[in-house]
Amino acid sequence: MSLTLWKKRGCILAPDSTVPWLTKAAGPCFARLRQGDPACAELYVSGRDAEGRSRIGLVLYDLDENRVTHVAEEPSLSLGERGAFDENGTSYPYLVRDDGRDRMYYTGWIKGVHVRWYNELGIAESVDGKMFRRLSRAPVHLKNDADFIGIGSACIIKDQAKWLMWYTRFDRWGGAGEHEHYYNIKHAVSCDGLDWQSMPSVCIDFAGPHEYAIAKPCVVKQNDRFVMWYSHRGECYLPGVATSADGLHWRRQDEAVGIAPSASGWDSEMLCYPFVLERGDDLFMFYNGNGYGASGLGVAVATKRTVMEALD
Numbered sequence: 001m002s003l004t005l006w007k008k009r010g011c012i013l014a015p016d017s018t019v020p021w022l023t024k025a026a027g028p029c030f031a032r033l034r035q036g037d038p039a040c041a042e043l044y045v046s047g048r049d050a051e052g053r054s055r056i057g058l059v060l061y062d063l064d065e066n067r068v069t070h071v072a073e074e075p076s077l078s079l080g081e082r083g084a085f086d087e088n089g090t091s092y093p094y095l096v097r098d099d100g101r102d103r104m105y106y107t108g109w110i111k112g113v114h115v116r117w118y119n120e121l122g123i124a125e126s127v128d129g130k131m132f133r134r135l136s137r138a139p140v141h142l143k144n145d146a147d148f149i150g151i152g153s154a155c156i157i158k159d160q161a162k163w164l165m166w167y168t169r170f171d172r173w174g175g176a177g178e179h180e181h182y183y184n185i186k187h188a189v190s191c192d193g194l195d196w197q198s199m200p201s202v203c204i205d206f207a208g209p210h211e212y213a214i215a216k217p218c219v220v221k222q223n224d225r226f227v228m229w230y231s232h233r234g235e236c237y238l239p240g241v242a243t244s245a246d247g248l249h250w251r252r253q254d255e256a257v258g259i260a261p262s263a264s265g266w267d268s269e270m271l272c273y274p275f276v277l278e279r280g281d282d283l284f285m286f287y288n289g290n291g292y293g294a295s296g297l298g299v300a301v302a303t304k305r306t307v308m309e310a311l312d
Contacts, residue, residue: 005258005259006285006300006302012067012298025046025048025293026047027047027297030093040061041060045057054091066299077131094153095129096163104126108122119151120150122139123135123140123194135194147186150169152167152170163189163193167217168215181212182212182213183213185203186199187201207254210234210235213232214233216230216272216275224245226244227243227308228241228250229274231272232254266298267288268290269291274286283307284301285300285301286298287300
């Protein structure tokens with residue numbers, strides 16, 4: 001990566017043994033500006049408890065002072081009931097505000113037998129943005145003949161009368177001599193955010209045999225263009241970026257992402273799970289470093305103009 005567009009601010013949130021849901025990891029997050037306070041970002045962070053189970057908790061971050069001002073003592077969403085699709089973890093939150101309520105889409109985890117885990121997408125709702133309750137104990141219906149294994153992290157936006165989703169889907173589990181798993185990114189549409197129709201084609205696919213995991217899409221719409229940030233993995237996780245005119249057909253431009261792992265420190269081995277937040281003329285990228293969040297959550301800043309020019 002020759003371009004350097006993003007100025008790193010460092011790690012802002014590390015695992016904390018005094019916070020039960022954040023004991024082992026401060027992982028991928030969703031971020032939004034707090035209503036009435038444009039200096040404050042609400043971060044819904046995927047933490048891990050002492051047993052390694054993922055939980056989603058609320059963290060407040062001061063964008064101007066570059067510091068965390070509050071970490072919730074309790075997670076925002078409890079684990080699912082015994083035998084449910086989210087019995088062993090909730091993670092990768094994505095929030096949409098609709099009719100005065102916050103709808104949270106999240107990834108549920110359950111331990112596997114012949115494979116290590118199973119993933120599905122769930123929906124919860126809140127009126128205060130702090131504590132969420134499930135709209136259903138069952139997952140969102142996205143599976144079909146092409147996507148029959150599992151559904152992971154997703155990004156959902158409302159675009160006029162339509163709900164648009166980009167989601168991580170398992171392509172297959174690897175066999176002997178292969179990578180453990182293979183997943184990439186597809187697209188779905190909805191009229192109400194509850195009933196979804198999956199599109200048959202893959203949006204972001206493997207660039208070659210060296211890649212086997214493409215995950216955690218984050219999509220923003222700039223005028224008439226969609227921009228997606230995501231993670232792609234070969235030797236290690238790196239951030240990628242792609243553009244699209246219709247949200248379905250994408251052009252990968254990973255060489256223009258403008259950020260890379262550091263020479264040493266908490267994000268020297270990998271840089272993954274980017275989430276990009278807009279505020280005025282600036283873009284804030286929240287991302288994880290080594291160990292998929294075991295080393296913490298960090299922030300980098302760039303101007304919107306510079307990033308968008310690099311993608312032209």
